Amino acid sequence: MITLKLFASLAETHGWRERERTWVAGTRVIDLWCAETGQSGLPARVLCARNMDYCPPETPVFPGDEIAFFPPVTGGSHAR
């Protein structure tokens, strides 16, 4: 299993904060975003983290991972 999390405005927009999904071999972080939101890509102002570390959207996902998506932190911009 993998755990997905949304924070702040993204959680409000999509109406959920946490859910679990079955892991599929070859899945990347960006694939999870697209599958859960129906969008074709990750918007420029959405950041992602794998196991609580910022990561690029192309990062591979493994069983037991926690993947989070959130807007830029309020303190300012964060290049991903």
Added chain:
Amino acid sequence: MPVSVRAAPFEPYAEVASHQHAVFGASGQFGATAVFVGTMRDFNEGDSVQGMTLEHYPGMTERHLETICATASGQWPLLETLVIHRVGDISPGEAIVLVVVWSAHRQAAFEACREIMEALKSQAPFWKKERLATGTRWVTGNTAGYPASKS
């Protein structure tokens, strides 16, 4: 080098005094203490702000605060650091963040305190939602910390 994320209000100067006493006691090994206190404003972007809710990513936030302090401790000769950050519902005038650095000399204390604060603002996952008379809004940016030439 403790970091703390708290839902309850805290009194920053009492925290400085109690932590200093707990860590150093009566010893005189530190010659410089730099303190930054961030307080909630009652205005932003021309609007009166009645309060705000600060959301964080439990676990990731603490980890990043610890990394930021460890990085500063590797860059300057620090004796101790303390970071306390509020989350949840916050009212104007309440402390949001406290950063304290103890060092033997002032240059390291000043510079490390500044750097920890700026790194916190740009890296630690916190999100502000302001309460206005007309409703709520997520804050999407922040006032500049360093001059534009350095940021």
